[in-house]
Amino acid sequence: MDGLLIGDKVTGGSGAVLRSINPADGLTNYEIAGANAADIDRAATLAQQAVRDAGWRKQKPHERARLLSRIADAIAANGEALARQQMIENGKVLAECRAQAASAAATFRYYAAACETMEAETPPARGNYFGQTVYEPYGVIVAITPWNSPLTMEAQKIAPALAAGNAVLLKPSEITSGVGLIVARLALEAGLPPGLLQVLPGNGRETGTALVNHDAVRMISFTGGTGTGRAIAAVAALRLIPAALELGGKSPNIVFADADLDAAIEGVIGGIFEATGQSCVAGSRLFVQRAIYSSFVERIAAAARGLRPGLPESSGAQIGPLASFAQRERVESFVASAREEGGQVLAGGQRPADQALQAGAFYLPTVIDGLSGAATVCREEIFGPVLAVLPFDGEDDLIAQVNESVYGLACGLWTADYKRAWRVARAIEAGTVWINTYKQLSIAAPFGGFKQSGIGREKGLSGLRLYQQAKSLYWGLDG
Numbered sequence: 001m002d003g004l005l006i007g008d009k010v011t012g013g014s015g016a017v018l019r020s021i022n023p024a025d026g027l028t029n030y031e032i033a034g035a036n037a038a039d040i041d042r043a044a045t046l047a048q049q050a051v052r053d054a055g056w057r058k059q060k061p062h063e064r065a066r067l068l069s070r071i072a073d074a075i076a077a078n079g080e081a082l083a084r085q086q087m088i089e090n091g092k093v094l095a096e097c098r099a100q101a102a103s104a105a106a107t108f109r110y111y112a113a114a115c116e117t118m119e120a121e122t123p124p125a126r127g128n129y130f131g132q133t134v135y136e137p138y139g140v141i142v143a144i145t146p147w148n149s150p151l152t153m154e155a156q157k158i159a160p161a162l163a164a165g166n167a168v169l170l171k172p173s174e175i176t177s178g179v180g181l182i183v184a185r186l187a188l189e190a191g192l193p194p195g196l197l198q199v200l201p202g203n204g205r206e207t208g209t210a211l212v213n214h215d216a217v218r219m220i221s222f223t224g225g226t227g228t229g230r231a232i233a234a235v236a237a238l239r240l241i242p243a244a245l246e247l248g249g250k251s252p253n254i255v256f257a258d259a260d261l262d263a264a265i266e267g268v269i270g271g272i273f274e275a276t277g278q279s280c281v282a283g284s285r286l287f288v289q290r291a292i293y294s295s296f297v298e299r300i301a302a303a304a305r306g307l308r309p310g311l312p313e314s315s316g317a318q319i320g321p322l323a324s325f326a327q328r329e330r331v332e333s334f335v336a337s338a339r340e341e342g343g344q345v346l347a348g349g350q351r352p353a354d355q356a357l358q359a360g361a362f363y364l365p366t367v368i369d370g371l372s373g374a375a376t377v378c379r380e381e382i383f384g385p386v387l388a389v390l391p392f393d394g395e396d397d398l399i400a401q402v403n404e405s406v407y408g409l410a411c412g413l414w415t416a417d418y419k420r421a422w423r424v425a426r427a428i429e430a431g432t433v434w435i436n437t438y439k440q441l442s443i444a445a446p447f448g449g450f451k452q453s454g455i456g457r458e459k460g461l462s463g464l465r466l467y468q469q470a471k472s473l474y475w476g477l478d479g
């Protein structure tokens with residue numbers, strides 16, 4: 001199958017072959033050749049020409065907005081096909097894939113509105129001149145994405161980068177190459193000039209490295225693991241180009257004894273086990289106040305045992321497979337390390353027995369007790385359905401334990417005391433804190449990480465500015 005989109009043509013690549021495997025049944029979806037350095041060079045040249053010749057950056061914001069809205073309509077009209085493509089590639093349950101397709105369309109709509117209504121600034125003059133701040137695109141940007149949510153992650157990069165007047169070279173994850181290709185074709189059909197959105201699948205070593213090192217690329221927008229982010233940041237530092245990095249997490253979910261415990265159970269369970277734990281904001285460390293520790297943890301373990309694993313397409317499935325068989329092995333090795341370090345597995349800790357699921361990369365929702373915060377599964381991102389539970393006493397003890405992590409992506413907080421919620425929310429080192437809720441996400445609010453969870457903020461109006469650089473104009477008024 002041809003898997004690259006260069007200019008306005010779907011074409012074969014000349015790089016390493018990628019095989020897409022459906023993690024629900026182990027069958028091959030397709031094979032494509034990824035992009036090599038020569039493919040990337042061709043696409044980058046076309047992207048530079050498109051920025052220069054298509055007049056994209058010179059189009060009035062409302063004209064760019066009209067096109068982004070048409071792309072949103074096309075994504076919405078093809079939502080079912082997009083949802084099913086993501087489902088066969090990464091195994092997410094169909095209901096979530098459908099919601100993410102709708103969210104991708106909404107993201108294009110949001111940035112159409114933002115593009116049309118964002119105003120430039122007039123800083124107060126300190127002399128006899130009139131000052132203006134205008135925002136210019138970088139030119140060609142590269143967007144590199146992970147496999148857990150290509151539908152939303154790619155829209156979150158493409159829509160604001162185009163709205164800001166750039167051309168985008170998209171490199172999807174090697175195991176989810178198909179979604180971006182469909183979106184890019186829909187964008188062309190909606191009237192996007194060729195060259196402004198091109199898709200270059202491939203592995204990180206060959207395609208990713210060549211892209212971030214290409215001279216034409218002026219900015220990198222990356223979502224993925226912290227180790228990869230560090231390697232990309234090193235390239236960006238040498239090349240002196242900006243890199244926005246959305247990285248890993250080990251997010252805490254905190255339950256105080258005075259919380260609405262039924263709501264907290266639902267929030268904790270959804271917070272870790274939705275998407276089979278493969279979410280950057282998964283609440284993978286549960287801190288429970290000591291007074292309610294045993295009873296609450298028992299309820300959590302029972303709720304985890306009650307979740308139904310199933311094929312992604314079946315309507316009752318609450319837990320789909322992991323996105324790949326390699327990812328399941330990784331999860332299994334983490335659970336083995338927890339057992340070796342003295343952890344007690346209260347739920348899961350194994351593959352499901354259901355015969356219908358044997359061919360897929362399934363793993364049961366797992367709850368582990370009895371470890372200290374220093375244990376491997378309490379420190380490292382697993383990216384799977386594994387929840388480590390830990391007790392805390394007072395606020396100081398809690399904040400010290402929570403902030404010990406090198407990550408700082410998100411946090412959940414369950415309490416009836418709003419003053420305490422305010423104090424704790426401000427003290428936690430995380431880019432998002434949810435109070436009496438979890439995993440509420442809005443395209444209108446900035447999103448990103450503290451510490452090793454990232455640099456920069458996507459989404460919201462700052463998510464558009466991410467793809468622009470400020471320019472100051474001084475209009476002399478003397479004489």
Ligand code: NAD
Binds near residue numbers: 171207208226
């Ligand atoms: P990954 O870092 O292995 O890969 C991400 C992307 O980077 C892929 O497209 C890959 O091909 C590419 N890549 C790998 N090496 C590269 C290199 N040297 N140069 C350029 N590109 C390279 O991540 P993954 O396993 O696909 O995804 C899981 C990770 O993503 C988790 O750590 C998760 O927390 C993180 N993530 C973060 C967010 C967020 O918003 N903070 C969202 C989703 C996922």
